[in-house]
Amino acid sequence: MPQHTFCTDELKNAGFCSVCKIRETSLCATVDPEEMQLISKTMAHHSIKEGQALVSAGEISKYLYIVVSGVFRLVRFMDDGRRQITGFVFPGEIVGVSRTKQSIHTAEALEPSLVCSFSHSYLNEISHRFPDIKDKLIARGDTELEKAEDHIMLLGKQTAHERVISFIELLLAKQSGADNRIYLPMSRQDIADYLGLRLETLSRTLASLKKDGHLQKVSGRFIDISSDTEMTK
Amino acid sequence: MPQHTFCTDELKNAGFCSVCKIRETSLCATVDPEEMQLISKTMAHHSIKEGQALVSAGEISKYLYIVVSGVFRLVRFMDDGRRQITGFVFPGEIVGVSRTKQSIHTAEALEPSLVCSFSHSYLNEISHRFPDIKDKLIARGDTELEKAEDHIMLLGKQTAHERVISFIELLLAKQSGADNRIYLPMSRQDIADYLGLRLETLSRTLASLKKDGHLQKVSGRFIDISSDTEMTK
DNA sequence: CGAGGCCTTGAGCCGGCTCAAGTTCGGTGG
DNA sequence: CCACCGAACTTGAGCCGGCTCAAGGCCTCG
Numbered sequence: 001m002p003q004h005t006f007c008t009d010e011l012k013n014a015g016f017c018s019v020c021k022i023r024e025t026s027l028c029a030t031v032d033p034e035e036m037q038l039i040s041k042t043m044a045h046h047s048i049k050e051g052q053a054l055v056s057a058g059e060i061s062k063y064l065y066i067v068v069s070g071v072f073r074l075v076r077f078m079d080d081g082r083r084q085i086t087g088f089v090f091p092g093e094i095v096g097v098s099r100t101k102q103s104i105h106t107a108e109a110l111e112p113s114l115v116c117s118f119s120h121s122y123l124n125e126i127s128h129r130f131p132d133i134k135d136k137l138i139a140r141g142d143t144e145l146e147k148a149e150d151h152i153m154l155l156g157k158q159t160a161h162e163r164v165i166s167f168i169e170l171l172l173a174k175q176s177g178a179d180n181r182i183y184l185p186m187s188r189q190d191i192a193d194y195l196g197l198r199l200e201t202l203s204r205t206l207a208s209l210k211k212d213g214h215l216q217k218v219s220g221r222f223i224d225i226s227s228d229t230e231m232t233k
Numbered sequence: 234m235p236q237h238t239f240c241t242d243e244l245k246n247a248g249f250c251s252v253c254k255i256r257e258t259s260l261c262a263t264v265d266p267e268e269m270q271l272i273s274k275t276m277a278h279h280s281i282k283e284g285q286a287l288v289s290a291g292e293i294s295k296y297l298y299i300v301v302s303g304v305f306r307l308v309r310f311m312d313d314g315r316r317q318i319t320g321f322v323f324p325g326e327i328v329g330v331s332r333t334k335q336s337i338h339t340a341e342a343l344e345p346s347l348v349c350s351f352s353h354s355y356l357n358e359i360s361h362r363f364p365d366i367k368d369k370l371i372a373r374g375d376t377e378l379e380k381a382e383d384h385i386m387l388l389g390k391q392t393a394h395e396r397v398i399s400f401i402e403l404l405l406a407k408q409s410g411a412d413n414r415i416y417l418p419m420s421r422q423d424i425a426d427y428l429g430l431r432l433e434t435l436s437r438t439l440a441s442l443k444k445d446g447h448l449q450k451v452s453g454r455f456i457d458i459s460s461d462t463e464m465t466k
Numbered sequence: 467c468g469a470g471g472c473c474t475t476g477a478g479c480c481g482g483c484t485c486a487a488g489t490t491c492g493g494t495g496g
Numbered sequence: 497c498c499a500c501c502g503a504a505c506t507t508g509a510g511c512c513g514g515c516t517c518a519a520g521g522c523c524t525c526g
Binding site: 187188189199200203204206207220 | 472473474475
């Protein structure tokens with residue numbers, strides 16, 4: 001597994017919340033340390049293979065998943081096969097919030113990933129002791145909604161150039177790590193389906209951004225950004 | 234006030250939850266009748282004038298509003314003035330779920346409307362007695378997310394024709410009342426900004442749907458649907 | 467070294483956009 | 497009641513950004 005991936009070996013082997021990198025920013029932050037110890041022993045961890053679905057469209061998910069490492073795409077199809085990616089899910093984010101309704105999209109791993117899962121009934125149970133959990137879930141839904149609305153702005157009003165730049169900035173924000181170089185966990189087709197563009201248009205737009213000097217290098221799953229320009233189209 | 238509006242006189246005069254038409258489908262359904270009586274007396278009702286903003290982009294809303302009658306548009310601008318409507322809010326739906334974050338859109342009344350409001354702190358308080366309230370809020374966020382995702386599909390993958398048809402079907406679902414005739418509470422520009430189309434394209438598409446026989450009549454704020462065709466483009 | 471994905475590039479087309487007149491309609495004042 | 501006005505909507509003509517179809521590179525893996 002190359003080290004540019006979102007999935008670190010460290011986490012793969014750990015299996016305990018104490019070393020979880022995303023714990024503090026996630027749901028678990030509302031639970032006190034002793035309780036966490038307890039949960040840590042009973043909670044299920046899953047390692048998800050590349051391409052595997054965490055939740056599937058039309059099914060009701062009994063579990064809520066927290067992505068520990070890896071990236072997922074949320075995919076939705078129209079009857080005639082047109083595919084839209086409605087979002088990507090990064091570490092610390094949640095899949096399967098709804099405990100009642102059937103999911104409208106499928107969540108597929110883009111790379112080998114780690115998630116931990118809580119059954120909705122268990123969450124409901126411990127929410128008596130930790131009422132913050134429900135507040136967190138409400139807040140989380142709100143954040144998701146903002147993401148969706150940003151996406152709506154992008155699809156409704158932005159040009160191809162703007163969309164690609166927005167997308168690169170999105171990834172940049174997630175990957176504060178390796179500076180100037182961005183790793184794309186997803187294929188061109190995934191990106192195009194997220195941006196509401198055709199594969200070819202995306203490719204051409206990337207090429208044009210390189211020619212403009214916005215990007216330094218575009219090669220496979222890596223993009224080097226020209227550090228001086230702040231992507232200000 | 235013409236009777237085709239979403240805002241009925243009955244509700245305007247009432248001011249008490251007992252006659253509220255949307256109570257059973259909304260948040261309040263989780264509260265038992267006696268408590269409702271109490272709330273009914275203390276709760277604030279507001280009548281919102283056409284064009285008035287319920288919440289504004291960039292501001293934190295201290296209140297959660299339930300739309301009792303009327304329709305709102307959720308508006309968001311880009312720096313250069315491009316406008317996107319990210320959604321419409323119909324009776325029974327909620328505005329201002331977030332108690333912490335500042336709103337990213339403005340909610341403006343499309344017609345004289347009635348809302349009732351709860352302060353977030355009050356909601357938090359009574360949620361001890363009625364824990365279902367938080368579950369309802371979580372579920373509500375989830376429904377919103379589905380709406381947003383439908384919108385994303387529409388903007389990302391549908392043609393102009395499909396978008397207009399989807400929109401008409403959306404209104405049809407909200408207005409189960411007067412059959413075959415749809416009333417548009419919003420302007421053409423609002424619809425266009427919702428659908429990610431230009432005003433002119435929307436107008437032309439409506440004209441073409443009429444010529445195709447999908448629509449019988451398109452005149453101002455009314456659309457008559459050809460009852461035989463089930464809009465199956 | 468060959469096969470098969472995945473990505474890029476090319477050429478031409480078309481759906482929706484732009485710019486620019488009309489047209490309709492509700493409201494307002496004479 | 498009519499004349500006028502402005503806002504909202506429709507229609508027309510031409511253009512262009514992104515799509516389609518098709519070929520050509522470039523990795524990866526066997």
